[in-house]
Amino acid sequence: MGNILKIWRAELRRAFTGHPDSTPLWVPRLAEGNDVGYHLPGSAVWAVHGSMPTIVAGIRVLLMQSLHPGALAGVYDHSGFKKDPLGRLASTIQWIFTVTYGSREAAQEATNRVKRIHERVHGTYLDAQGNTRNYSANDPGLLRWVHVAYADSFVKAHEIWGGPIPGGPDAYIREWAQAARLMGIVDPPLDQASVKAEMDDWYNAGVLRADDRLKETVEFIRNPPLHPSLWPGYKVLFAAAVASLEPKYRELLGLRRPHLGPVPLPAITAARMTLAVVRLILGRKGPSELAARQRLRRLGYESGSDNWQSANADS
Numbered sequence: 001m002g003n004i005l006k007i008w009r010a011e012l013r014r015a016f017t018g019h020p021d022s023t024p025l026w027v028p029r030l031a032e033g034n035d036v037g038y039h040l041p042g043s044a045v046w047a048v049h050g051s052m053p054t055i056v057a058g059i060r061v062l063l064m065q066s067l068h069p070g071a072l073a074g075v076y077d078h079s080g081f082k083k084d085p086l087g088r089l090a091s092t093i094q095w096i097f098t099v100t101y102g103s104r105e106a107a108q109e110a111t112n113r114v115k116r117i118h119e120r121v122h123g124t125y126l127d128a129q130g131n132t133r134n135y136s137a138n139d140p141g142l143l144r145w146v147h148v149a150y151a152d153s154f155v156k157a158h159e160i161w162g163g164p165i166p167g168g169p170d171a172y173i174r175e176w177a178q179a180a181r182l183m184g185i186v187d188p189p190l191d192q193a194s195v196k197a198e199m200d201d202w203y204n205a206g207v208l209r210a211d212d213r214l215k216e217t218v219e220f221i222r223n224p225p226l227h228p229s230l231w232p233g234y235k236v237l238f239a240a241a242v243a244s245l246e247p248k249y250r251e252l253l254g255l256r257r258p259h260l261g262p263v264p265l266p267a268i269t270a271a272r273m274t275l276a277v278v279r280l281i282l283g284r285k286g287p288s289e290l291a292a293r294q295r296l297r298r299l300g301y302e303s304g305s306d307n308w309q310s311a312n313a314d315s
Contacts, residue, residue, distance in 0.1 A: 030291035033103025044172035049100045052275040057157035059241040064149040067208040070135040073125035101292035111182040128209040147180045240271030
């Protein structure tokens with residue numbers, strides 16, 4: 001059993017960071033910096049991003065973001081999501097965790113790196129009406145869709161599988177809006193109702209599209225090149241991500257909730273058990289959070305102090 005746990009731990013680390021046996025160099029650097037960052041212990045962002053439901057949220061958001069043909073074209077044409085999907089995932093996680101746990105300087109540097117990569121990502125795609133449109137990964141409209149789909153997925157997953165969010169879902173969306181501002185999104189939504197309204201607007205306007213590229217991408221997300229030891233758990237979490245989607249989005253994606261004949265399978269409960277196993281393997285606090293706490297202690301921050309208000313006063 002011990003050997004199995006070691007294999008699982010190594011392969012989970014490889015999936016999330018690209019490093020099975022060691023911590024990526026960017027993680028300990030989160031202990032560096034001379035400011036407390038945008039988010040602190042006790043924040044909604046720390047509660048959500050430090051929890052296991054983020055794994056389901058990550059699958060869910062990949063599915064949702066793929067519904068926009070412009071966003072999908074950027075991934076399909078330019079990223080290494082097929083040749084090196086775990087590398088792309090690790091790069092995305094690096095940005096998310098740096099904005100979550102790092103200093104403001106580190107968050108800005110990580111964002112600038114993403115923007116530089118985005119500068120090379122541009123081309124054309126067919127919209128839902130069959131018209132050819134130009135796209136750029138730094139386009140504010142596409143960035144907004146990516147951000148809103150992200151916020152919706154992470155809140156939804158945490159509501160189903162996580163504990164209470166400090167301040168509720170609106171607090172998380174309001175706090176994570178800082179990530180949107182760093183990416184250049186103007187006036188990002190600040191509450192759950194606004195997120196849902198924007199997503200409904202895209203859906204009702206016919207912007208979202210199902211085509212062969214979407215079908216191929218969904219199939220890839222359903223069957224990524226993971227280590228065989230992770231397959232049973234991943235299948236459960238993928239089914240859970242699908243179950244958490246609104247029916248209209250499941251239909252566009254060509255997916256349905258898992259069934260055994262006419263009987264629906266308990267995907268939500270099965271995912272809860274799987275996430276508990278992952279928590280046991282990886283531990284409750286990740287190395288990024290521990291590095292951030294080291295920086296905060298060096299700067300004299302104490303959990304529960306008034307520093308939380310001052311840290312976000314000008315966000």
